[in-house]
Amino acid sequence: MRNWLLPEYIEDILPADALRIEQLRRRLLDLYHVHGYQLVMPPMLEYMQSLMTGTGHDMELQTFQVVDQLSGRLMGLRADITPQVARIDAHLLNREGVTRLCYAGSVLHTVPSSYTGTREPLQIGAELYGHTGLESDIEIQRLMLQSLSLAGVKDIHLDLGHVAIFRSLVVRGGVSEELESELFKALQSKDIPTIRELSASLETETQKALLLLPELYGGLEVLAKASKCLPAYPEITQAIADLNAIAQQLQGVVDPCFDLAELRGYHYHSGVVFAAYSKGWANAIALGGRYDEVGKSFGRARPATGFSMDLRQILSLMLPPPVPAGILAPHLQDDVLQSTIDALRSKGEIVVVDLPGHESSQSELNCDRALKWVNNGWVVEQI
Numbered sequence: 001m002r003n004w005l006l007p008e009y010i011e012d013i014l015p016a017d018a019l020r021i022e023q024l025r026r027r028l029l030d031l032y033h034v035h036g037y038q039l040v041m042p043p044m045l046e047y048m049q050s051l052m053t054g055t056g057h058d059m060e061l062q063t064f065q066v067v068d069q070l071s072g073r074l075m076g077l078r079a080d081i082t083p084q085v086a087r088i089d090a091h092l093l094n095r096e097g098v099t100r101l102c103y104a105g106s107v108l109h110t111v112p113s114s115y116t117g118t119r120e121p122l123q124i125g126a127e128l129y130g131h132t133g134l135e136s137d138i139e140i141q142r143l144m145l146q147s148l149s150l151a152g153v154k155d156i157h158l159d160l161g162h163v164a165i166f167r168s169l170v171v172r173g174g175v176s177e178e179l180e181s182e183l184f185k186a187l188q189s190k191d192i193p194t195i196r197e198l199s200a201s202l203e204t205e206t207q208k209a210l211l212l213l214p215e216l217y218g219g220l221e222v223l224a225k226a227s228k229c230l231p232a233y234p235e236i237t238q239a240i241a242d243l244n245a246i247a248q249q250l251q252g253v254v255d256p257c258f259d260l261a262e263l264r265g266y267h268y269h270s271g272v273v274f275a276a277y278s279k280g281w282a283n284a285i286a287l288g289g290r291y292d293e294v295g296k297s298f299g300r301a302r303p304a305t306g307f308s309m310d311l312r313q314i315l316s317l318m319l320p321p322p323v324p325a326g327i328l329a330p331h332l333q334d335d336v337l338q339s340t341i342d343a344l345r346s347k348g349e350i351v352v353v354d355l356p357g358h359e360s361s362q363s364e365l366n367c368d369r370a371l372k373w374v375n376n377g378w379v380v381e382q383i
Contacts, residue, residue: 007119008119009111009112009117009118009119010118010119010120011118013312016320016323017315020315020318020320021122021311021312021315024151024311024314024315024318025104025122025124025311027150028104028124028147028150028151029102029104029124031143031146031147031150032102032126032143033102035100035126035143036100037100037101037102037126038099038100038101038102039101039102039103039104040085040088040101040102040103041103041105042078042081042084042085042087042088042103042105043078043084044077044078044105044106044108045066045075045076045077045078046075046076046078046084047068047073047074047075047076048060048063048065048073048074048075048076049074050083050087051063051076051078051079051083051084052076052083053083053087053294053298059079059080059083059268061110062079062080062109062110062111063076063077063078063079063108063110064076064077064079064108064110065077077108078107078108079107079108079109079110080107080123080308081103081105081107081123081125081308082125082127082291082294082306082308083294084103085101085103085127085306086127086129086291086294086298086302086304087298088101089101089127089129089302089304090298090299090300090302091298091299091300094300095129095130096130097130098128098129098130098131098136099128099129099130100126100127100128100129101126101127101129102124102125102126102127103123103124103125103127104122104123104124104311105122105123106120106121106122106123107120107121107123108120109121113283114282114283117283117313118310118312121310121311121312121313122310122311122312123308123309123310123311124308124309124310124311125288125306125307125308125309126140126143126144126306126307127304127305127306128140128304128305128306129302129303129304130302130303131303131305132292132303134242134245134246134249134272136303136305137242137246137271137272137290137305138246138249138250140288140305140306140307141158141246141250141274141288141307142250142253143307144274144276144286144288144307144309145158145253145254145276147286147309148276148278148285148286148309148314151314151317151318152317152318152319153278153285153314153317153318154278154279155278155279156254156276156277156278157254157257157276157277157278157279158250158254158255158256158257158274158275158276158277159256159257159258159259159262159274159275159276159277159284160243160246160247160256160257160258160259160272160273160274161258161259161260161261161262161263161264161272161273161274162239162240162242162243162260162271162272162273163263163265163269163270163271163273163289164235164236164238164239164270164271165213165226165230165235165236165239165240165260166183166184166187166213166260166261166263167235168233168235168236168239169206169209169210169231169233169236170183172206172231172233173202173203173206174202175202175206179198182198183195183198183199183210184263186198187210187213187214187261187263188261188263188264190214190261192211192214195210195211195214196211199211205231206231208229209229209230209231212226212229212230213260213261214261216258216259216260216261217257217258217259217260217261218257218258219255219257219258220244220247220258222257222258222260223240223243223244223247223258226240226260227240239271242271242272243258243272246272256274262275264284264287264289265287265289265291268291268293268294269289269290269291270290270291270292270293271289271290271292271305272289272290272305273287273288273289273290274287274288274289274307275287275288276309278317281317283313285309285310285313285314285317286307286308286309287307287308287309288305288306288307288308289305289306289307290303290304290305291304291305291306292304323366324350325350325366325367325368325369326349326350326351326352326365326366326367326368326369327344327349327350327351327352327367327369327370327371327380328352328354328365328367328369328370328371328383329341329351329352329353329354329370329371330353330354330371331353331354331355331356336377336378337371337378340371340378341353341371344380350367351371352365352366352367367383368382368383369381369382369383370383
């Protein structure tokens, strides 16, 4: 057995990509910092009861579980950082006003989200607590779009939805919990024949509305059609008004599309949901939405909205920049040489000291210049 092999969908990040990911992480956290988002670092491991609070059954299936040798309780390796941040807001910070938090760290999934995905995403995101209005949803969406732009992602496409539309249909239509789950699955795949079969026993108005949802995808005309054709329940009317208002606020930033059958995180989110896509990439590259119920699950109701994305995935969308070359320096006990090296490094230059007794090729060291003694001083020359 080859003991250097890693599990499926788990891989090392090698120097060139590791540097790019770290540089992007720093730039994004700096962006969140100047917008007032404070960095938190939740633990990788928590009790399952805490990790699963308010997240639904799907997250439990994605979570690696272990037994704590100290307490005997079941623990989990986090599959999502957002619930942890909600716990920090609800129980540790315990603030009354608006709180803005951000984070960056690894999460672990029992199975990858796609055939080309990883089971160890590097999740980064921002969350805003304590505000119920659309202003906070729009702030988070703008920050997500800025993040993608900062990462150099081109042709960003934004999809918007609202879970209250489907939720109001099943509640007012008297749909059982089991049937709701089946309809949810069919809507995610836009399987109209299955939706028709599942909804056959429901009232005609409810069935027509459910069958219409997969077709409600597109520009602002979708909202006009939804307003005209869906039942005039207060929740649906308000959801459509919210989506219209967001579209107006994002004019000039992005032209959003609307997908009223999009229910990603349905058991987790409570209002507007959104996803960013990029040309040539099938899966969403950033996800977010409102999740007011999670704080309530922790015993302290706090409205919340946020987004997250995977730095590994974002890296695959970026054109690789040229790898910066360094300066090769000899290994000598020379104070002047050391001062020269320190000065170069303080300016951001990479200086690699060529250790004695271990010859390395210039390609391995990635140096295109060298420090040489010329005219009583150390100078940088091209190799």
